[in-house]
Every structure is written in C-alpha cells, then in structure tokens.
Amino acid sequence: MIVFDLKCGGDHVFEAWFKSSSAYEEQRAQGLIACPFCGDIVVTKAVMAPAVAAKGNQASDKPPLGPASFKAALAAIAQFQAKQLETSTWVGEAFAEKARAMHVGDTPEAPIHGQATLAQAKALAEDGVPVAPLLVPIVPPEARN
Secondary structure: OEEEEEEEOOOOEEEEEEOOHHHHHHHHHOOOOOOOOOOOOOEEEOOOOOOOOOOOOOOOOOOOOOHHHHHHHHHHHHHHHHHHHHOOEEEEOOHHHHHHHHHHOOOOOOOEEEOOOHHHHHHHHHOOOOOOOOOOOOOOHHHOO
C-alpha cells in the first residue's frame, strides 16, 4: 500500500491509500477519487513531507499517550474551568443579554458565565463580543450535588 497526500481544486489536503501508483492514476482518471471535504473530483498529488523512520529498536523519549494522559488532560481542564467558575457570576439564560450590555458599555464589565443558545452565541461572536465556550459542560449552581 502507498499513501498519498492529495489536494482538490478547493485547496483541501487529505490522505488516501492505494495499492500502487498506477492504481492511483487509474482511479483518478476515472473520477473515482473525490475530496472528502467538498466532493471535488479534480484531485492531484499534494507536496508531501518525507516520512523518516526511526531505527529498529530505538526507544522513544516521549511517553506513550493513552487513557491516563487523556484523563490527566481532562482533569487539568476541569480544574482550570472550576477556578474560572469560582471567580465569575452565574447569570443563567440572561448570559447573551448581559454580555452584550457589558460589551457596549451599558453595564460595568465583570466575569460572568451562563447559558446561551447556538444562535445567541453566533450573534455575540459576529458582533465582536468576547466570549468563550466552557470546555466541560456545567449545570446551574442550584442543580449541583
């Protein structure tokens, strides 16, 4: 099997595996290769960085990534977020309204957190209101254990 980095007319780069170079050429000529992002069948080989293999029995200096690393990362994110939540005020469903009022100067700026619909979040972002999503889902203070 041979792996190729491919590029479509829309400048999307993606990876594909083929039995041989001739198999790639045949499939491309028949229009059987399409960009997974936009469906464009005008596909060419993209410039590839060479893959450098490590010598046989060399041990890696990097620790393996696995469930423990993932759990540690989630724990660090949750701890950071908990600290942010402790230093901000819950405003519930009034979040979008209060964030916009602070942005335009109608109310003093203060750290807040709450709930917003996807449409409200998009509107805030489009209007330049500086907001950030919480990485770990939260519940209102009254619903916590």
